[in-house]
Amino acid sequence: MNELLATTIRELAGTGWQAFQAINTRVPERPSIQPGWAPGPLLKTRQRSKPPLGWPRQTDSLCPRCVVETRTAILSGHRDLAELVNGHAGEIKATILEENGRILMRKTCPQHGTFEDTLSIDPEMHRIVEARYYGRDFPTLGDEQIHRHGTSTIRYGRGAVLTIDLTNRCNMMCNPCFMDANQVGYVHELTLDEVKQILDDSISFKPRRQMSVQFSGGEPTMSPHFLEACRYAKELGYYGTQAASNGLRFALEPEFAFQAKEAGLDLVYFQFDGVTNAANSHRHISNLFDAKLMAIENLAAAGIDITPVTTVVNTVNDAQVGPILQFMIDNCERMSAVSFQPVSFTGRDEDISDADRHRQRYTISHLAHELKRHFAGKIDPYRDWYPLGSLGAFTWLADHLRGPEVQYGGLSCSCHPNCGSSVFLIANKRTKAWAPVTQFFNVDRFVEDVAVICDTARGPAATLTQIALSLLRNFDQRKAPGGLSVVDLLKVFNKKTSGALMAGRRPSTDWKLLWVGGMWFQDLWTYDFRRTEMCVIPYATQEGEISFCAYNTGVGWRQIVENMHMVASTKDWFQQRGRHKIYAGNRPMDLPSRSLPVMGAYQTAESNGHAACGSGCGCH
């Protein structure tokens, strides 16, 4: 589109917006609607609560030593589980402060002394991200039987992803591993009836959630009920189904990918630690990257979306984050997102030494700066990173537009701003040209506009007019990547909405939205109860829904729930039901011989020693 025309449209939209608001803000607000799924009327901006932010501030945390002692005592029967629910086992106060250019958490246990760890290496980025937080979702109501975990109880929100561990069995022996799979000495595996009960319970209270269900483990595809569980979740009406998988099953058995798609699997949250076999060697399979490529081929052929998930450990695979993002962009026709997860020292890593912990600690600020470095400043830590919770603005707008009759609220990712941040990119599937959306779209102002739109709560026509004006005034054609116009953006959204924006027509477009996320799970050294009570990715278990971090770290609800509901010792299981293969010992997997036409370039590059960077920087 002509640049002058685009600028004119933007300026006119800006003027139109100002003119509209000159009247709109002088007319009294209309009351918010109360949809059936919500516990009350939709919240105005001023009604949304926020956790304490900024620093220095005090919060509730855990003593890394007391917690382990308490958990051990409960598991051995020397202390009662009720102490966890009714008491404050292992809890101590912690201070979040800035010191020597870092944000730290410092806490002192009267018995075990002082503990300190890094939350951020960039206080300014930390401040900006916290400032962009949009506010909490509704407090939960009628969930007493689901959320009943003492100080670890989830108190806010609809959640975004419901995680269900189908089994603790796994076909790998990774380090790190949240659950210490294969090593705990027992098997915890849900029956299909239990899975169904959990899924039923999850939508039994208000706000009624529209979540994406993520089946996890262990390796969820090892559960005999994996496919049926996907099917049931879809039948109930959950928005999507995911599997947090190492992908080996999909690599070894292409048919399984097709069957999973038919059963209802939408997305694989795909363990992916680097773009070479060497970068994956800490997973103890010498040709793991080859297996990953094969899994990607099979999943893409089946039509299953792929989100690579990288657990980033400083000094282990931190140099891979740039190449991994480049890999995702290069394969954006089959991937929509990449999720970087700074290491959480839990499960198998809970006994880590202080020296190793400080050396391996990685935060979202590390990630932001590494991506800035790798892409020569194209991704900016201050302009482009938003807390996951900032996206709540879009949910509130959608809820407002959908009216009072809908049965489910929109999926709301209103977690604590310290839990995760993300960058949205737009990429061209053909040319691979890309840019952060915030490079050409003023998200800060758009979110402010949304607040005005939702708070004034006008009728559909006025609301849609405001949205259109806001979209146009915040889009800057001059800063967009070459070839991207408003029309292209419209086509991107039109395709995603099955042609609804263009009267059923679906003109093709080469552009696609990509999400780059950083999700930082807590461990005993960084634990903050203000975060767990706002968790949007709860674990759903036989003992109710538990915050992700309270389950995997914290007082260790995982060990407690699994011990309460184990089905056999590992030894008995293997004796009675047969062994499964575990790939470990730094040996190669025996992979089916297949040509990998699309991924072949990466394999060739790697064999030639050209894939270690992957940035196109010319260093090789």
Place this chain on the structure above:
Amino acid sequence: MMHLSVESLLFVMYLDSLFAENRTRQVTPLRSVPETLNRLHAQAMREHSRPSVLRFREGAQWRDTPDWRLDRQVIRLGLYLRERTGLEAGERVAIISELTPEWFVADLAAMNLGAASATLDPRLGPDQLATALEEIAPRVTFVSAAAQDTLERLDGKAPRWGELISLDGPRPGTSATAIGACLDMGGTLDTPERAQAFRAAARAIGPERIALRHYAGDAAGWRRVELTQGEIVERLRASWLREPAREGDVAYVSDPAASLTARLAVYGFMGDGYTATALARGGGEVGDLAALGPAKIVAPAALFAEAAAGSRPGDGRGRSGEWLRRAARLVPTGRADGAAAAIRNGVGNRARWIATTDSLASALAGRLADIVMVEPDRYEPGRGGGAV
């Protein structure tokens, strides 16, 4: 429209990363017909275009078995049979049951392992069952609940029936293992390595391997039919040439005797990649035909006679709307047209191919042939086999 669109747009901006695009897998069933039934089964499980491969009635509800579930159950039962009963290629399995989803899983699992699967009419008396089992000498016998009662009456004449697996769930006081328990165990055994090894072994079974045995009694005596993997596919190919499958086809199979005709038809429907097979279960067949409107029907002749006799033009619950039926009544029709319409209504209004599992009276056959293709190649016991 616009209201929804903008809402979706905003939602997508937020959630793009979390949810998959709805990519539709393009499939072309039956691109080629492989040499063996096992390979045909594998191909159909991989490439098909239908929401379910099997349908069966539970009370008033029709339940679906999609292809992925059937395939997984076949693999799991096959792994159980191989690893827990020691079943090997060349051995035999007996199945004493009507044609049910469980029968089909057991039948395919046995054939994929290279065993010959012998399905026996569950209504056979103890003596006939004993004779058949003696001759089959199965490694494993699957039984329906009714057949299990008959088996238990064999007492002193107990033939060799190997491990007994109940198709209808656990029954206290018997030695039979419930098929649910076998599938549960097989589910744990179902790893990618074992599943692929199972598939590879099934593919390696040659066309000359005996896959199917059938026993039936008639006026000529008690006869046995054997068909190899290759012979089964050849017969299916001939049938497909006469009446190719179409997208959206539903087949209805009703045969309490578990005849060879019905068995082969079910293989063919599974293998064509398009057809969903509804298996009748215990009465209500005429109502089933009206409810399902099947394109293909396999049933005893008596069902067609009953359906034709009980129907009038315009009675059916076919796909045409009520207004269309009312309009049809206003148009005068000849007597012959009326009879044809009655038959068409009786079989659900959409039938274009039928096969009978027993002899069809010539008058009815003629009337049926006027409106649908009547499968000429009924697989009668006696062909391809010998007297027992």
